[in-house]
Amino acid sequence: MSLYLDHAATTPVRREVLEAITPILTAEFGNPSSSHAAGERARDALESARRRVGRALGVRTGDVVFTSGGTEANNLAMQGIGVAAAASRGARHLVTTSIEHSSVRETARFLARVHGFEVTELSVDGHGLVAADGVARALRDDTALVAVGLANNEIGTVQPVADIAAVCRERGVPLHVDAVQAAGWLPLAGLGADSIAISGHKLGGLQGTGALAVRRRIPLEPVLHGGGQERGRRSGTENVAGAVALGVACEIAEREREEAAARVARIRDEFIAAVLSRVPGARLTGHPDRRLPSTASFVIPGVNGESVLLELERSGVLASSGSACRAGSTEPSHVLLAAGFDAQTARTAIRFSFPRGVDADLSPVARALAAAAASLAG
Structure with a gap:
């Protein structure tokens, strides 16, 4: 599943x-x-x-x-x-x-x-x-x-x-x-x-x-x-x-918002730390503090983001490279370009976005991402 x-x-x-x-x-x-x-x-x-x-x-x-x-x-x-x-x-x-x-x-x-x-x-x-x-x-x-x-x-x-x-x-x-x-x-x-x-x-x-x-x-x-x-x-x-x-x-x-935001933000931060420690060269995109509780996005220079997503899917993890409205586009994200990333790096983007009910340890996802990036590097 x-x-x-x-x-x-x-x-x-x-x-x-x-x-x-x-x-x-x-x-x-x-x-x-x-x-x-x-x-x-x-x-x-x-x-x-x-x-x-x-x-x-x-x-x-x-x-x-x-x-x-x-x-x-x-x-x-x-x-x-x-x-x-x-x-x-x-x-x-x-x-x-x-x-x-x-x-x-x-x-x-x-x-x-x-x-x-x-x-x-x-x-x-x-x-x-x-x-x-x-x-x-x-x-x-x-x-x-x-x-x-x-x-x-x-x-x-x-x-x-x-x-x-x-x-x-x-x-x-x-x-x-x-x-x-x-x-x-x-x-x-x-x-x-x-x-x-x-x-x-x-x-x-x-x-x-x-x-x-x-x-x-x-x-x-x-x-x-x-x-x-x-x-x-x-x-x-x-x-x-x-x-x-x-x-x-x-x-x-709205009724669940405060509790869910605090809980998911904690899990998000643990996941970000796990990815940055396991994936060589990975960089967090977006503001480190002023960010949605539910979103963790990265660029991984040296690999193609869409290829990483396919490898993740084979491991049972469904994520994205950014906006669903850009699905199928070969153009780099205008958001990452505006934030100063070059086009090649922007094409390596991976976004994970979590549900309100998430309460699991996501370190296996970080390991799967590390494995996918390693298999595609070079």
């Missing part, structure tokens, strides 16, 4: 989630926009899920917009806030960083290509950290939005979002935070962000589900047009089962 250590890519659905959605997928299948009893029950379930997500994110219930996942949530925030700002006050400047998820990077490029935005992409240091004062220097009178990920999906570095939020608030610029990787591991309430994106399948919910929390005072132009669901911000019949799954997953993850 394989040991799955790629939870940053996706997580298994929690038993409590399956129990919560089974009635909705069978007997309680109404459309929440319908006025009959079945529709009302579906609407009640949807709004209950919205309250749960809102509590987990520390926002008002009405600020929560259900989406098809983190990618759509990032698109809705960036396009919706950006286009609205361009239309109302001619603001066409966007500030982001060089290590953002592809859903943020490609949306920024779309805004530049189609809507004439100028994009300032801030550099990061060798740990993948952006400076709040760098954000401050980049802001202009025509800045429509700042978009920063709370925790990087490849190297796990946690950004100083509260400091960035203070800078943006002082200048009156909306801040969007991609919290897809951070949700369930880091506190999201009190960040000071104007919008926050999360994804269900990173939390034990369903793939294809997510949410955007966006403050009502922030003008938001819809990306999907139609029947005006989600208070006119995201048209289309709501995925009630997906929303309920997300609400349950968020509630459980």
Whole structure:
């Protein structure tokens, strides 16, 4: 049986989630926009899920917009806030960083290509950290939005979002935070962000589900047009089962967060020490302290990362070389390049990401990694 250590890519659905959605997928299948009893029950379930997500994110219930996942949530925030700002006050400047998820990077490029935005992409240091004062220097009178990920999906570095939020608030610029990787591991309430994106399948919910929390005072132009669901911000019949799954997953993850984060961080640190002591030349990527409890990522010069992953899989260990959104790409990670690694070294990357329930000794995984690297070296 394989040991799955790629939870940053996706997580298994929690038993409590399956129990919560089974009635909705069978007997309680109404459309929440319908006025009959079945529709009302579906609407009640949807709004209950919205309250749960809102509590987990520390926002008002009405600020929560259900989406098809983190990618759509990032698109809705960036396009919706950006286009609205361009239309109302001619603001066409966007500030982001060089290590953002592809859903943020490609949306920024779309805004530049189609809507004439100028994009300032801030550099990061060798740990993948952006400076709040760098954000401050980049802001202009025509800045429509700042978009920063709370925790990087490849190297796990946690950004100083509260400091960035203070800078943006002082200048009156909306801040969007991609919290897809951070949700369930880091506190999201009190960040000071104007919008926050999360994804269900990173939390034990369903793939294809997510949410955007966006403050009502922030003008938001819809990306999907139609029947005006989600208070006119995201048209289309709501995925009630997906929303309920997300609400349950968020509630459980938030309840368990502090204990799980402390326990997993301890196991992560022991694993990092084991890898660095057993694998010659291995280097930890990301910030040594400001990192997700669940992520340990390395480069191993002299070997190919994808080849190491194949050897690990033969040993029963499933890991990744970085973002699942880059699967099949031969290009080196833009995150590692931005952090100062050369292309050849960046191609040696290996990422291990742990579940909330991990409590095992992972030294056998470190030994398997050492054996795989040794067999491929030279």
